[in-house]
Amino acid sequence: MNYVLYIVPIIGILALLYTFVTSKWVEKQETGDANMVELAGYIAKGAMAFLKAEWRILSIFVVMAACLLAWAGTTVPDSSPVIAIAFCLGAILSATAGYIGMNIATKANVRTTQAARTSLAKALKVSFTGGTVMGMGVAGLAILGLGGLFLVFYQLFFVGKGTAVTGLDMKRAIEVLAGFSLGAESIALFARVGGGIYTKAADVGADLVGKVEAGIPEDDVRNPATIADNVGDNVGDVAGMGADLFGSYVATILATMVLGQEIDASKDNYGGLSPIILPMFIAGIGLIFSIVGSWFVKITKETDSVQRALNIGNWSSIIMTAVASYFAVKILLPADMIHRGVQFTSMDVYYSIITGLIVGTLMSMITEYYTAMGKRPVLSIIKQSGTGHATNIIGGLSVGMESTVAPILVLAVGIVTSYFFAGLYGVSIAAAGMMATTAMQLSIDAFGPIADNAGGIAEMSRLPEEVRHRTDNLDAVGNTTAATGKGFAIASAALTSLALFAAFVGVAGITSIDIYHADVLAGLFIGGMIPFIFSSLCIAAVGRAAMDMVNEVRRQFREIPGIMEYKAKPEYEKCVAISTKASIREMIAPGAIALLVPVIVGFTFGPEVLGGLLAGVTVSGVLMGIFQSNAGGAWDNAKKSFEKGVEINGEKFFKKSEPHKASVTGDTVGDPFKDTSGPSMNILIKLMSIVSLVIAPHIGVNNYKPLFKVSGQPHISAPATQINAVPANTIVLTAKK
């Protein structure tokens, strides 16, 4: 039975080898002239400076958190201090995932620019191959990490015990894996928030002075903030996203494993392990077919559709994964299983996986509708730009709020359907199915900022119009894929959180989370509020950092004569330093909220109130995530529509017109929405769930009494003698006698 455990890590190793070979291919491509290389060098240097500054802070956090986990593991009988090692490993791999992506992106960017001098086909090949290095690398690291750790713990805790393997051993192994996921997701949060603040502070600052005040184009070499802006694409959209999806991927698989270990699958051929290893297998299959699918992404002519090429790659990997999953389910799982009293067959599990794939696809399609050019939502914003800045903003906010409806309905139906097929395990495996082709999603996502950077380098190097035209073509596709990728991420996060939520309930030993109880309802309110304060902190941070950037750029234009005539070089590194410093400083507070609130609430009020809090965070976080991401995407494309000219009430408007200026305001407001706070929501909800899961054994109803207990259930008060029976360290607040 043991051999199956080796398959997953082996797939991971193979994927990493593939990544290495592909990466070498990218490095072999031409880099262009000295000027381009110099500019690319600034970007790479700025990006590394940020990563180093970020890692310096995070390493302190990781060491402290690991010590705490190690100590906590020794305080509860069933827990293991090994969790601390897993936590560190998760953190390191997550940071590595970000690094791999950023390293290749800062190499692929200039090589894509150079390729764009030849043809669109070649530019796509270089930029997308750069993307696949990141996609396959991140996914490979994730399943090597999870699969390898599981193998190690399996040897550690089970081998030699024979039939004496207990549920407790399994629980402990899974708990350690939760530590791995916690490490990954914490780094993901900081990387996403820090990177998001970095990129948007630079972008907003560069645009406000450069485009609006000085009237120079985007990515103009005379703009002191332009290097910081291009660095931002790498640290936010590449490194941040890499760490983010690494964390999501791991969390989703883990949640399914946790629920899987509760399943009685003793009739399978793998010692009852099959429901636990199935999610890793699905991930492995998805990774293999993501690689295969990536081979289909190519065009031959200048006029071929880039979007279509990406779609072919994406769809082929999804369909192949769906087909192959059927065999994996059939071969691995026993014919029928029971989980928390719900019986289901192996085919039911397969239907849940398909449900997840459908939900993910629908979410992407809805997101595309709300953010794509030429569709009703974006057109309505364009129309409202005709009456000024304010109506443009009102239009975008309204579109963003409206765009929550369809995704929430899809999600609700998805939850109920996958539950209908295979209970909570079904919900969880649906999320795993949705995330299976993460490698492909990430390749497509990472291609966007590479193309964006390539365009920036083309503009800064003042290359011929046709080069910039080719990179713009790639960049426009990248904007759409970025938006749909976010829809996908938030859907998977919602399902994953639900699965983690279910896992938390099981580990904490509670049987219900009843919002009819006053304290649980209070938890629900407070949980609902967290995404608001989290978003507020992220947005305000971007606003503040952007103001610093604006003032610095204004200062350079004022104090360094000759910048506008290309006679003097701006001090790029000062702007890079502002973004770096601001993002590192500002990521602390939101990160602390996500990590500390569940711990404080859990230990003070117990697991049921914490459950209410998690439900509030999840619902509110999903809504705020969709709202902000889609509003931002729609504003962005409303602005972009002006490049080709738009018609408002029969009149034609172009760039630099008053309606276009209004649309630029909307885009600027949307920037932190769609690239800082919006995409952080999905990490926030997962991270808070994972923290809860990790502390669950410590606050479980069987071995902990919360400090405050406000009569969970309306009750006939206990007689005085019973009250006295409560442990001395508990302050009892029951509804009055």
Next chain:
Amino acid sequence: MNYVLYIVPIIGILALLYTFVTSKWVEKQETGDANMVELAGYIAKGAMAFLKAEWRILSIFVVMAACLLAWAGTTVPDSSPVIAIAFCLGAILSATAGYIGMNIATKANVRTTQAARTSLAKALKVSFTGGTVMGMGVAGLAILGLGGLFLVFYQLFFVGKGTAVTGLDMKRAIEVLAGFSLGAESIALFARVGGGIYTKAADVGADLVGKVEAGIPEDDVRNPATIADNVGDNVGDVAGMGADLFGSYVATILATMVLGQEIDASKDNYGGLSPIILPMFIAGIGLIFSIVGSWFVKITKETDSVQRALNIGNWSSIIMTAVASYFAVKILLPADMIHRGVQFTSMDVYYSIITGLIVGTLMSMITEYYTAMGKRPVLSIIKQSGTGHATNIIGGLSVGMESTVAPILVLAVGIVTSYFFAGLYGVSIAAAGMMATTAMQLSIDAFGPIADNAGGIAEMSRLPEEVRHRTDNLDAVGNTTAATGKGFAIASAALTSLALFAAFVGVAGITSIDIYHADVLAGLFIGGMIPFIFSSLCIAAVGRAAMDMVNEVRRQFREIPGIMEYKAKPEYEKCVAISTKASIREMIAPGAIALLVPVIVGFTFGPEVLGGLLAGVTVSGVLMGIFQSNAGGAWDNAKKSFEKGVEINGEKFFKKSEPHKASVTGDTVGDPFKDTSGPSMNILIKLMSIVSLVIAPHIGVNNYKPLFKVSGQPHISAPATQINAVPANTIVLTAKK
């Protein structure tokens, strides 16, 4: 025992008499010159035109809904068709409440302008007295309606039955009162949304063309939309708010009565009725002391603080009510009671009332902090106006989101504390305590738009500077009270919804709402989404109507020569018609969502899923309400700060500067936030709870099987024989066998 039942309606009648006398006093005041009277006439005519158009549509709705209720009442054994009459009565009284306010406001406005020609003291007296007519009138109608109806039903259902009065009789009487509340709250929703769309479409339209494009001051008689703008103050801020607070007041008292009838208070001297009549008594006491408190609102010198005078009136009424409530509780309630198994004393109930008063006060203080000039939040928006429109918007959104934190914490502590004292009855009576001085709150609230209108008439009549200065002084205070009033309203709505929620659980006969169940969680997600789509519809409606208004005003400036030189009169009535038509058309969709969603979800998925939906609506609605109201208030005062000049990075800026223009954008975005969608949230959450309460007997677990049932609880599937036992009209979706 019977005499106590008469006290409440008598207080209501006395309050209405007081209202009548006060109203006559206002009418006796001087109206000023012919020009002023003409302008005031336009405003009054426009306001009545809107009310008539609104009533025409709503009367169709009321008749249809009443027929449905009457029919439904005959289908369930324990229900009464009398509910239809109560529903109509609630609707009519709510509309009357709006009418009383609007009628007096359109008279008090021009009289305040005239009084302002003499002194600030006199202007305050006229405008505030106008406000009290509305405040006392609305509260008087509410307690006369509720108290009178209860008296009637008491005679109808109980008298003569002696000890044979059953819980069923009482349930039926309360159910009928729920119909009264439903009628009131439905009209409130339409009035608030319709009025809110009206006022902001006119305001935004008038500002965008008048102030921004034509460069004429606010309320300039040359602006074609200025009359519509002033009408808007009356239909939105007066009539809409009157119906709104009438609905809230009734809903809060009703919710407490519903929970009160479950209490075993047989040891009191009033046949066990005391917990039911207590909330009406508290309301009556609050009304009396609101009248007394209103006598303290006066100033004598030009330099006296208007805000201070209002605060003295407000505080004295709150403190007198708090003291008098003590005696009411002591006299009425028995020494101890039991509600749903929770035992508490009469003093515990009193502490809950005090908790409510404290929560309300804190909410007002927090709101004031976030929206007042000179405080950190508004100052941060001013600073961010220095870098343009976009950063101003980012600043306001960030402040709005941040402002949810403290109110949610206060609310959570308030819920748990009042529950701690007296269980769910405590939560409910806390809301009733908070709402007790509604008459005073409403007087203060209504004073604002009257002063605003008075200023408008002064400007349009081109009266001397000092007159406008006095009305501006009153108007500025009115802006602050408007903001704090909203904080208060949302807090009371949250507590009331919770009480209605508890009442719903009781009537529907369910024992828990467990978000660990997949379908309840799906309900929670969908519920959380409702406030987003509701807000989106409201905001988009304002945006669309404002565009129509902008185009009409531009057309008039273009096509009617001589407007700018005061030679030709603009066609005011065309702008009035645009606002009227748009608001009536656009209020339908959001209203339908609020009314239909609970019915559809309740009948399709059953009461537990509906409970999840309600929890989602409440949490999300409270958050969105606070976010939008405070963001709007802060933007407004950031803009107002420019009138006296602000300092940004050491430089001084005034009106017409670039930062000021950015602040105008923020204010315009904030307009629909703070006056349309934001304040509608509290009606939305209450209305959906009341609809659920009214349908609760029909979907109760004992006499209805939902159409779809997705395995509420993880379970071992029932054997086939049991599945067959489900009624034929039910489609069973349990987790698969």
